[in-house]
Amino acid sequence: MMHAMTFRRFLIPLCLAGAFGLPAVAQEVPKAQPVEDTNPNALVKPAPPTDLDASWKTQREARSLTLQVPAPRGQIVDRNGVPYAQNRVVNYLALVMPFMDGASDEKILAFAKQTIGVANQALGKAWTVPDDRILAHYKNRRWLPMVFSSTDGINEEITASMEKKLEPILGANLVLQGSYMRHYPQNERASHLIGYTGKSRPLPLGPIVDGDQIFEEMEGRADIEKAFDSDLKGQPGIVNVLFAPDGKRLAEDVRRYPVPGRNVVLSIDSSFQMFAEQALQEHARNGGAMVIMDIQTGDILAMASYPFFDLNMFIPGITGPKYEALLKDPKLPLIARAFRGEYPPASTFKAATALGILDSGKVDAKTYFACPPAMEIGNRVFHNWSKNDFGSINVVNALKYSCNTWFYAASIEAGADSVTGMCSRLGFGERTGIPLIEGEGFLPTNSIMIQRRGTKIMSGDLANISIGQGMVLATPLQVAQSMAGIANGTYLPQARLVKQVQDYQDNLVMAYEPKPRKTINLNPLHRDAIVKGMVAVVSGDGGTGHAADIKHAQIAGKTGTAQWRIAKDQNLAWFAGFLPAQKPMFSFAVVYEGRPGEDVSGGRKAAPIVSEVFTKIFEKTPKDDPMLLAMQNVPKNSPIGPEDEEDIPEGKPVEEERRPRVQQEVRPAEPPKKGIGGFFRKLFGRD
Numbered sequence: 001m002m003h004a005m006t007f008r009r010f011l012i013p014l015c016l017a018g019a020f021g022l023p024a025v026a027q028e029v030p031k032a033q034p035v036e037d038t039n040p041n042a043l044v045k046p047a048p049p050t051d052l053d054a055s056w057k058t059q060r061e062a063r064s065l066t067l068q069v070p071a072p073r074g075q076i077v078d079r080n081g082v083p084y085a086q087n088r089v090v091n092y093l094a095l096v097m098p099f100m101d102g103a104s105d106e107k108i109l110a111f112a113k114q115t116i117g118v119a120n121q122a123l124g125k126a127w128t129v130p131d132d133r134i135l136a137h138y139k140n141r142r143w144l145p146m147v148f149s150s151t152d153g154i155n156e157e158i159t160a161s162m163e164k165k166l167e168p169i170l171g172a173n174l175v176l177q178g179s180y181m182r183h184y185p186q187n188e189r190a191s192h193l194i195g196y197t198g199k200s201r202p203l204p205l206g207p208i209v210d211g212d213q214i215f216e217e218m219e220g221r222a223d224i225e226k227a228f229d230s231d232l233k234g235q236p237g238i239v240n241v242l243f244a245p246d247g248k249r250l251a252e253d254v255r256r257y258p259v260p261g262r263n264v265v266l267s268i269d270s271s272f273q274m275f276a277e278q279a280l281q282e283h284a285r286n287g288g289a290m291v292i293m294d295i296q297t298g299d300i301l302a303m304a305s306y307p308f309f310d311l312n313m314f315i316p317g318i319t320g321p322k323y324e325a326l327l328k329d330p331k332l333p334l335i336a337r338a339f340r341g342e343y344p345p346a347s348t349f350k351a352a353t354a355l356g357i358l359d360s361g362k363v364d365a366k367t368y369f370a371c372p373p374a375m376e377i378g379n380r381v382f383h384n385w386s387k388n389d390f391g392s393i394n395v396v397n398a399l400k401y402s403c404n405t406w407f408y409a410a411s412i413e414a415g416a417d418s419v420t421g422m423c424s425r426l427g428f429g430e431r432t433g434i435p436l437i438e439g440e441g442f443l444p445t446n447s448i449m450i451q452r453r454g455t456k457i458m459s460g461d462l463a464n465i466s467i468g469q470g471m472v473l474a475t476p477l478q479v480a481q482s483m484a485g486i487a488n489g490t491y492l493p494q495a496r497l498v499k500q501v502q503d504y505q506d507n508l509v510m511a512y513e514p515k516p517r518k519t520i521n522l523n524p525l526h527r528d529a530i531v532k533g534m535v536a537v538v539s540g541d542g543g544t545g546h547a548a549d550i551k552h553a554q555i556a557g558k559t560g561t562a563q564w565r566i567a568k569d570q571n572l573a574w575f576a577g578f579l580p581a582q583k584p585m586f587s588f589a590v591v592y593e594g595r596p597g598e599d600v601s602g603g604r605k606a607a608p609i610v611s612e613v614f615t616k617i618f619e620k621t622p623k624d625d626p627m628l629l630a631m632q633n634v635p636k637n638s639p640i641g642p643e644d645e646e647d648i649p650e651g652k653p654v655e656e657e658r659r660p661r662v663q664q665e666v667r668p669a670e671p672p673k674k675g676i677g678g679f680f681r682k683l684f685g686r687d
Contacts, residue, residue, distance in 0.1 A: 125149075181315060267497055275302070277304045284593065291304075297493060347560035348560040349423070349560070359422055365526070371389065371398065374405070479576045
């Protein structure tokens with residue numbers, strides 16, 4: 001980061017030189033006029049009056065102007081100081097209009113067009129300026145340069161090679177106008193959360209007034225750039241400039257030095273972010289997202305959405321056709337899927353559902369329900385994902401095999417309030433609280449359904465809710481946060497995207513301390529059973545998430561496959577969980593958007609992304625990384641067998657006298673009837 005004296009030494013000379021056509025390296029701020037570090041707003045005392053001060057006032061076309069010098073925006077960096085947003089100094093080509101006593105409009109226009117034409121000829125350009133703007137500038141603002149190196153309203157930077165071609169013609173009337181330009185050194189990395197900038201307002205065309213800017217100031221237009229704009233933009237400087245009647249700059253007096261904007265330090269780890277984005281780009285060509293979170297602090301270590309876009313496309317501005325192309329891209333690259341995309345969470349939701357079921361007290365870890373291929377609930381048939389009958393199983397194997405029909409029966413036994421209450425405790429149905437616009441998702445509850453529909457959640461509704469389908473919606477960030485809560489067991493961590501804000505001297509201005517979002521205090525026996533089931537998903541025989549397996553740590557995870565855009569025959573694949581299973585540090589969630597007609601599953605499409613990303617984290621992250629050092633002594637991955645899955649906490653089975661009520665409402669479906677009756681049963685879900 002650039003420090004205070006560096007800025008003071010070069011900032012004002014650079015701005016004035018660029019604005020008025022002098023070499024930036026030829027001047028320095030006088031050492032007798034520094035601004036105290038403790039008071040960046042202090043004014044530099046003006047020099048005593050001179051004969052020049054007395055004489056200029058008698059000259060009709062002389063001017064003394066008080067102008068603003070925009071400050072450079074602060075940086076946006078990752079948790080280790082890797083920059084995502086910086087500034088660089090650029091030059092634009094500008095015209096300086098001399099005073100022409102009694103000149104006609106024709107003469108003014110001829111001079112401007114001839115001078116611009118000389119530059120165009122040197123560079124092979126076709127830059128033009130409307131006549132009315134030239135005349136207005138001469139009349140109102142001729143003491144200041146008029147930038148004309150622009151196409152379609154977007155300023156064009158004068159590169160080093162272009163500057164070399166211009167050297168013979170640069171002088172009093174053709175100058176290089178210095179300015180700051182936002183620069184995103186990581187290009188498309190983290191594009192959906194960094195955001196971009198645009199001009200806060202165009203330079204005025206009317207008479208110069210005190211406080212007019214020497215060049216255009218930028219403002220945040222999206223995401224972190226917008227959310228922290230007041231911190232990033234800094235405080236402009238003020239300079240008085242004296243001009244002779246012929247436009248020559250006679251003197252300047254710096255009244256206040258610009259104070260560079262503050263730096264925003266993110267929780268993101270640039271390596272984690274890069275690994276996640278690379279995996280999505282390779283494996284989720286149609287679209288997807290991945291979030292990685294620290295389960296103790298809530299730090300978001302990666303929040304990747306694909307497809308992404310190059311933030312530098314928006315700097316210094318984006319043309320209408322380019323922006324239109326982004327909007328019309330069928331893959332929707334501008335959508336921040338990781339925290340704004342609202343999807344049915346599918347079977348990843350079953351981990352939260354299972355905790356709610358056990359928390360009801362009506363079902364425990366040794367309660368067995370049947371897992372047939374289909375089940376009738378009321379007058380409808382609800383299917384398992386598999387056509388196989390898995391027999392009677394407990395919650396561990398229900399998670400391992402992702403048995404829908406087990407969850408239908410168990411959730412109805414437990415009741416809607418127990419299921420949705422636990423899911424609410426784990427953060428579903430509400431925004432996580434990051435400082436960006438995020439999706440809220442949707443968690444139906446009895447109170448919401450009474451308000452909307454006039455009835456509580458029905459058994460058929462609850463069956464769908466229990467497996468993360470139907471009305472349930474969640475963002476990948478919410479799913480990752482819920483997994484952090486399960487991994488933590490005591491509290492749901494507040495998601496943290498920004499760690500702190502620093503001034504340009506690296507002094508701490510604001511710190512966002514880690515904190516619990518809410519206390520959840522999961523029953524340890526219930527949590528142990530759910531974790532055992534999630535480990536079996538990855539490491540157990542017949543588990544649905546073997547492709548997420550890594551050798552470095554045991555992963556507790558849950559696959560999911562969801563109907564999504566039914567009209568387009570598009571489905572989703574999910575994989576979510578945490579690791580290491582026995583000493584959790586990271587939670588994660590991956591969503592994969594299937595192409596129309598593509599056959600997808602969480603185990604085949606999303607789980608491999610998790611394996612690839614965490615393998616890279618373990619093998620390519622520096623060995624002295626504190627997060628990896630903390631995991632040195634955790635158990636490595638090892639397969640588990642049926643005896644491990646059955647080793648679950650003791651508990652009493654569901655009382656037999658309560659079973660008949662459930663069995664009357666929920667029962668394995670009969671084989672489909674042949675003929676017209678069976679056709680209507682399949683079509684309408686009733687006899």
